[in-house]
Amino acid sequence: MRPQRSRPGMILSYALLSVLALLFLTPVVMMLTGSLKPDERVLTEAGTLAGFIPDQASLQNYTDVFTRTDFLGFLINSLFITSTIVICGLLVNALAAYAFARLHWRGRDLLFNLVLALMILPLEAIAIPLFYGVSLLGLRDTYLAQILPFIANAFSIYLFYSFFIGLPRELEEAARLDGASTLRIFFSIILPNSKPVFASVAILSFLMWWGAYLWPLMVTIGPEVRPLPVAIAAFYTLPPLQWGDILAFGVMMVAPVLLVFLLFQRWFVRGVAASGIKG
Amino acid sequence: MASIRLDKVSKQYDGHDAVIEEMDLQIRDGELLVLVGPSGCGKSTLLRMVAGLEEISAGEILIDDQVVNQLPPQKRNLAMVFQNYALYPHMTVRENLAFPLKMQRLSRDEVNRRVAQTAELLSLGNLLDRRPKQLSGGQRQRVAMGRAMVRDADAFLMDEPLSNLDAKLRVEIRSEIAALQRRLGITTLYVTHDQVEAMTLGHRVAVMRAGKLQQVATPSRLYEHPVNVFVAGFIGNPGMNVLRVMLETVDKALVFRLGEHCFTLPQSVMENYPDLPNRSGQMLLLGIRPATLTLVESGGNGSLEATMSSAEPLGHETILHVNADIDVVATDTEDPGNTLLKRPTLTAIIPGHRHFKPGETVHLQIDCDKLHCFDLQGTALAHH
Numbered sequence: 145m146r147p148q149r150s151r152p153g154m155i156l157s158y159a160l161l162s163v164l165a166l167l168f169l170t171p172v173v174m175m176l177t178g179s180l181k182p183d184e185r186v187l188t189e190a191g192t193l194a195g196f197i198p199d200q201a202s203l204q205n206y207t208d209v210f211t212r213t214d215f216l217g218f219l220i221n222s223l224f225i226t227s228t229i230v231i232c233g234l235l236v237n238a239l240a241a242y243a244f245a246r247l248h249w250r251g252r253d254l255l256f257n258l259v260l261a262l263m264i265l266p267l268e269a270i271a272i273p274l275f276y277g278v279s280l281l282g283l284r285d286t287y288l289a290q291i292l293p294f295i296a297n298a299f300s301i302y303l304f305y306s307f308f309i310g311l312p313r314e315l316e317e318a319a320r321l322d323g324a325s326t327l328r329i330f331f332s333i334i335l336p337n338s339k340p341v342f343a344s345v346a347i348l349s350f351l352m353w354w355g356a357y358l359w360p361l362m363v364t365i366g367p368e369v370r371p372l373p374v375a376i377a378a379f380y381t382l383p384p385l386q387w388g389d390i391l392a393f394g395v396m397m398v399a400p401v402l403l404v405f406l407l408f409q410r411w412f413v414r415g416v417a418a419s420g421i422k423g
Numbered sequence: 424m425a426s427i428r429l430d431k432v433s434k435q436y437d438g439h440d441a442v443i444e445e446m447d448l449q450i451r452d453g454e455l456l457v458l459v460g461p462s463g464c465g466k467s468t469l470l471r472m473v474a475g476l477e478e479i480s481a482g483e484i485l486i487d488d489q490v491v492n493q494l495p496p497q498k499r500n501l502a503m504v505f506q507n508y509a510l511y512p513h514m515t516v517r518e519n520l521a522f523p524l525k526m527q528r529l530s531r532d533e534v535n536r537r538v539a540q541t542a543e544l545l546s547l548g549n550l551l552d553r554r555p556k557q558l559s560g561g562q563r564q565r566v567a568m569g570r571a572m573v574r575d576a577d578a579f580l581m582d583e584p585l586s587n588l589d590a591k592l593r594v595e596i597r598s599e600i601a602a603l604q605r606r607l608g609i610t611t612l613y614v615t616h617d618q619v620e621a622m623t624l625g626h627r628v629a630v631m632r633a634g635k636l637q638q639v640a641t642p643s644r645l646y647e648h649p650v651n652v653f654v655a656g657f658i659g660n661p662g663m664n665v666l667r668v669m670l671e672t673v674d675k676a677l678v679f680r681l682g683e684h685c686f687t688l689p690q691s692v693m694e695n696y697p698d699l700p701n702r703s704g705q706m707l708l709l710g711i712r713p714a715t716l717t718l719v720e721s722g723g724n725g726s727l728e729a730t731m732s733s734a735e736p737l738g739h740e741t742i743l744h745v746n747a748d749i750d751v752v753a754t755d756t757e758d759p760g761n762t763l764l765k766r767p768t769l770t771a772i773i774p775g776h777r778h779f780k781p782g783e784t785v786h787l788q789i790d791c792d793k794l795h796c797f798d799l800q801g802t803a804l805a806h807h
């Protein structure tokens with residue numbers, strides 16, 4: 145329990161937090177209200193208080209998005225790519241982390257340190273060689289090119305690792321004596337006791353790949369396998385420029401993220417706390 | 424059922440001193456052998472090596488005369504009860520009990536039958552649908568026992584299975600375990616640091632110290648004939664007092680001096696330790712069980728004057744700690760003969776519930792017939 149703060153201190157921290165919350169919320173609210181307005185009023189009212197008031201709200205912009213672009217197609221692309229990365233990633237990274245945390249094999253520590261080192265490597269740094277590799281394999285403009293390179297993820301492995309290492313060893317030892325194989329132990333004992341970390345890794349990687357822009361821009365050519373972030377950029381350049389439509393597109397792109405986060409928020413907070421990366 | 428044998432088993436972690444040194448030990452078929460020793464002496468390590476959870480640095484472990492060094496835990500057919508029970512938190516009691524059976528791919532009917540049977544045996548019937556979190560410590564302990572019993576393991580390994588329970592429950596479950604083991608007749612290796620548990624449970628007790636086996640014997644033999652001062656001080660509640668005295672010959676009788684008084688070694692002790700006469704003029708360690716000290720009214724011959732340090736009235740008896748001008752040695756060191764307690768304290772147990780003032784002068788009578796003799800290294804003298 146943290147000690148009770150003094151009253152002025154409380155007021156100050158509430159004030160600060162409110163300002164921060166306002167700063168974060170403003171663009172989101174403006175996007176939402178803007179998306180409900182007739183196009184010509186979006187920009188003119190953007191800097192004013194009226195920008196927040198959606199009088200005469202209509203869904204015209206939303207229907208525009210669907211008629212002017214293949215929004216549904218892009219949404220399905222994004223959902224497919226992101227969820228495949230997330231689901232395969234959960235399996236692959238959790239298994240890898242388990243091998244690092246609990247199994248004994250030659251070269252384990254060296255390899256684990258390498259994986260940790262990979263965490264600080266940004267995608268931008270490897271984008272060109274990766275692109276080259278994908279082109280060589282003839283995978284440009286495919287789902288596979290957008291999925292395969294990102295299933296294994298150093299940060300996910302690290303999150304899983306730090307959770308697994310904290311699980312009581314005796315559980316696994318008891319299961320081993322009970323006759324369970326390593327894989328069986330992983331699926332029957334470890335997995336059911338690691339829901340929080342699975343939830344946080346799922347959310348983090350969902351957020352990360354849902355918003356991915358650079359890489360899909362590089363490997364997609366036509367609209368067939370194009371995900372939402374690339375699509376919204378293309379939509380922006382599609383004449384005539386209509387801000388209301390773009391904002392509506394944005395709202396529909398952000399909605400799944402908010403939904404996922406709200407659904408799993410409870411797990412997420414617990415998992416992040418349990419894996420020891422707070423703040 | 425099976426017998427387990429350890430043949431010169433050693434364990435050494437990389438870059439550390441040996442944790443277990445050349446341990447020889449046999450657990451007979453159907454026997455409950457208790458492994459006891461102070462914290463950190465390597466009991467758990469040894470148990471885990473038998474289970475196959477820890478690698479063996481040297482030596483051999485045999486189950487039914489088969490070397491199992493290379494056998495993984497799941498192939499040794501041993502069941503283990505962990506100190507923290509290690510129940511699977513996400514499973515109900517029923518699922519916990521069924522898990523080892525499912526691993527053996529038994530039919531669903533067979534699994535249900537055996538789970539029911541075990542639940543009945545341990546009176547877990549009404550807890551079957553609960554999760555471990557919803558159980559009390561004693562109930563968890565029973566489930567852990569159940570999970571070990573539910574499959575036909577060749578032997579049980581238990582690592583301090585009672586240490587997380589309160590004192591009353593510990594006594595209760597202790598006798599339950601003893602009864603169960605007797606009924607099932609299953610070979611059991613039981614680890615504890617509690618010598619009372621060891622003495623009450625074990626058919627035989629193995630005392631360990633710093634990775635070395637000290638003595639394996641029945642509880643009564645351990646109590647009556649400890650092989651060294653460590654065992655003497657460790658076994659018994661409280662343990663034996665060990666004093667350093669000078670042996671002298673006065674009028675053809677062997678005597679030793681404590682404080683102002685001269686004590687003559689009685690005939691019975693002389694017969695027990697035939698080597699004693701050769702040790703005249705040498706220092707010797709004498710062991711005195713607290714229960715063989717009695718309180719007497721005033722200092723006559725054969726009594727020792729002491730000052731009361733503290734008294735612990737337990738109801739039917741009182742444990743006294745007294746200070747006297749004598750050489751009391753520490754029993755848990757490598758060189759007890761030269762390790763004197765700074766504050767020489769003797770422990771005595773007297774019947775009844777009595778109170779004393781600290782600093783009060785008391786007189787203790789020593790029952791010389793029940794003395795134990797050790798050399799300065801702490802090893803018991805050759806014994807008849």
Ligand SMILES: Nc1ncnc2c1ncn2[C@@H]1O[C@H](COP(=O)(O)OP(=O)(O)OP(=O)(O)O)[C@@H](O)[C@H]1O
Nearest residue numbers: 436439442460461462463464465466467468469616
């Ligand atoms: N992985 C390890 N690396 C190095 N030393 C270890 C390791 N595991 C245990 N030890 C050491 O081995 C010794 C024996 O440990 P062990 O757990 O077997 O003791 P114990 O008799 O079971 O003690 P307790 O009664 O406290 O459970 C201890 O000194 C401990 O520090």
Ligand SMILES: [Mg+2]
Nearest residue numbers: 466467468582
């Ligand atoms: Mg231990």
